[in-house]
Amino acid sequence: MNSKIRKFKRAFTLVEILTAVFLGSIIIIAAYSVYLMSYKSYQRHAASAELTQNARIALERMTREIRQTGEILTTAPTEIKFQDGHIPSQIQYLTYYLSGTDLHRKLSYYYCSNDSLTKVKWSTPCAPYTLQEEIDSDNVKAEKITSLQFVGTPVITINLTVSDGNISYQFETKTLARNI
Numbered sequence: 001m002n003s004k005i006r007k008f009k010r011a012f013t014l015v016e017i018l019t020a021v022f023l024g025s026i027i028i029i030a031a032y033s034v035y036l037m038s039y040k041s042y043q044r045h046a047a048s049a050e051l052t053q054n055a056r057i058a059l060e061r062m063t064r065e066i067r068q069t070g071e072i073l074t075t076a077p078t079e080i081k082f083q084d085g086h087i088p089s090q091i092q093y094l095t096y097y098l099s100g101t102d103l104h105r106k107l108s109y110y111y112c113s114n115d116s117l118t119k120v121k122w123s124t125p126c127a128p129y130t131l132q133e134e135i136d137s138d139n140v141k142a143e144k145i146t147s148l149q150f151v152g153t154p155v156i157t158i159n160l161t162v163s164d165g166n167i168s169y170q171f172e173t174k175t176l177a178r179n180i
Helices: 002-009 014-067
Strands: 072-076 079-083 093-099 102-112 115-120 131-142 145-151 155-163 168-176
Touching: 014 079, 014 131, 014 145, 014 155, 014 168, 072 145, 093 145, 102 145, 115 131
Parallel strands: none
Antiparallel strands: 072 079, 079 093, 093 102, 102 115, 102 131, 145 155, 155 168
């Protein structure tokens, strides 16, 4: 009879099994919650890093090109147009402007209507012909930009705001057009 009693003592009771399952479930749910919070935090930080990197690259490119310019044509609040100073032998112009949430960089040049092969300065008199602008390229250089503003000359302040709907960052930089 003792052998039968010992066999039953080795088994788990229903209460012990349910307690173990309940505690195991709590531990798994807690671990999953920690994982989920960590993953969401990672996603937020990755989105934030992407936004700031996007703005940093846009500002770096604009300031580098503005610094090299020989002449600024326009500084409208949301657009700037200036002569490209990187290739002095070529007369071409860069325009940065915002279209929706995309920052565009337009490369163009001018010519007199009687000679479309010769690039001239925007101020060249072409009488009796007309001065024409030809767009060479118009590319998106940055995305998720909600506002862009250019102020001043020859020291130009660039205000830029990036946003993905959840988070928004504002940036400001000043650059001197050195060759003016």
